[in-house]
Amino acid sequence: MKIAFVGKGGSGKTTLSALFIRHLAAAGRPVIAVDADINQHLGPALGLTDGQAAALPALGAHLPQIKDYLRGSNPRIASEEVMIKTTPPGTGSRLLRIVEENPVYATCARPVALDEGSVRLLVTGAFTEEDLGVACYHSKVGAVELLLNHLVDGADEYLVTDMTAGSDSFASGLFTRFDLTFLVAEPTRKGVSVYRQYKEYARDFGVALRVIGNKVQSADDLAFLRREVGDDLLTAFGQSDWVRRLEQGAEPGLAELEPANRAVLEQLRATVDDAFAGRDPRRYADQAVHFHLRNAESWGNARTGIDLADQVDPEFTLPVPGGRVARGQATVGV
Ligand SMILES: Nc1ncnc2c1ncn2[C@@H]1O[C@H](COP(=O)(O)OP(=O)(O)OP(=O)(O)O)[C@@H](O)[C@H]1O
Numbered sequence: 001m002k003i004a005f006v007g008k009g010g011s012g013k014t015t016l017s018a019l020f021i022r023h024l025a026a027a028g029r030p031v032i033a034v035d036a037d038i039n040q041h042l043g044p045a046l047g048l049t050d051g052q053a054a055a056l057p058a059l060g061a062h063l064p065q066i067k068d069y070l071r072g073s074n075p076r077i078a079s080e081e082v083m084i085k086t087t088p089p090g091t092g093s094r095l096l097r098i099v100e101e102n103p104v105y106a107t108c109a110r111p112v113a114l115d116e117g118s119v120r121l122l123v124t125g126a127f128t129e130e131d132l133g134v135a136c137y138h139s140k141v142g143a144v145e146l147l148l149n150h151l152v153d154g155a156d157e158y159l160v161t162d163m164t165a166g167s168d169s170f171a172s173g174l175f176t177r178f179d180l181t182f183l184v185a186e187p188t189r190k191g192v193s194v195y196r197q198y199k200e201y202a203r204d205f206g207v208a209l210r211v212i213g214n215k216v217q218s219a220d221d222l223a224f225l226r227r228e229v230g231d232d233l234l235t236a237f238g239q240s241d242w243v244r245r246l247e248q249g250a251e252p253g254l255a256e257l258e259p260a261n262r263a264v265l266e267q268l269r270a271t272v273d274d275a276f277a278g279r280d281p282r283r284y285a286d287q288a289v290h291f292h293l294r295n296a297e298s299w300g301n302a303r304t305g306i307d308l309a310d311q312v313d314p315e316f317t318l319p320v321p322g323g324r325v326a327r328g329q330a331t332v333g334v
């Protein structure tokens with residue numbers, strides 16, 4: 001299950017994605033954590049020291065190796081040089097599983113030990129001012145789009161992404177690659193305005209979007225969110241002393257999180273698990289092709305000197321592992 005956390009800067013994307021990752025790990029579920037935010041904070045939020053976080057390998061720095069691995073023996077992709085971030089998988093491509101060893105994880109993923117178990121962490125790498133709005137920036141996030149387009153994931157296994165919000169997310173197809181997008185909103189007008197913008201973009205692509213209120217302190221806060229967001233409001237996480245203690249450098253166990261907030265995490269898990277039934281591999285593949293053709297026309301064909309539309313394998317869809325994945329299994333049966 002592919003999950004994104006988006007929202008206004010400072011709304012609590014990193015806090016809630018890290019908590020959700022820990023909650024899943026505590027339930028024994030396999031998790032890949034992905035930091036795709038401009039501000040790379042997920043590693044520290046999962047307990048890494050700043051030094052450890054700074055030493056993480058960046059996906060954006062390994063694009064050629066990633067592309068070379070993923071293209072495998074796909075005859076439609078002659079080399080990694082002509083593979084762009086949106087090149088969709090086809091017959092012969094190598095696919096990724098949440099639970100497996102592969103050269104991409106060996107190079108780019110690092111295990112993070114939590115009290116609750118261990119997860120894998122992938123990071124895009126920090127964006128500099130200069131990256132914003134130019135191809136570089138998108139190639140960093142593009143690595144995540146490539147991975148998601150090649151990922152075979154079943155129910156009971158998760159990839160959780162701490163995303164950047166705002167119009168930069170919409171320059172690529174990344175925002176359409178998730179089974180569920182959680183928009184974190186504080187009960188303020190600004191918090192809700194990001195929701196409106198996201199909703200507008202997402203509507204045409206059938207993106208499953210649910211709002212998580214955060215730092216909610218009162219019935220009035222909740223009423224405000226309900227009024228502004230309507231049925232898209234899934235739940236609300238309260239202003240939390242536990243989170244504050246974490247921020248102050250203590251390392252409180254997940255078991256000590258306020259019961260109402262822990263229940264919110266469980267509600268998120270249940271909502272994600274319910275979304276499995278709504279998967280449509282054909283639509284997922286068609287949207288990948290849509291963004292690929294758009295990128296091909298706007299810059300890809302000119303950059304590579306070939307017609308990138310020829311990379312599309314029209315019959316191909318990602319396999320969906322059936323049923324529930326056995327816990328602790330080394331590989332996922334497809
Ligand atoms: N429910 C909460 N209760 C108390 N404090 C919270 C809560 N959620 C988040 N915070 C605090 O709010 C601040 C911003 O949270 P966080 O870093 O998770 O936001 P973000 O959306 O990831 O921000 P950025 O856009 O900078 O990445 C942090 O200091 C965090 O500890």
Ligand SMILES: [Mg+2]
Pocket residue numbers: 013014015037039041162
């Ligand atoms: Mg953050």
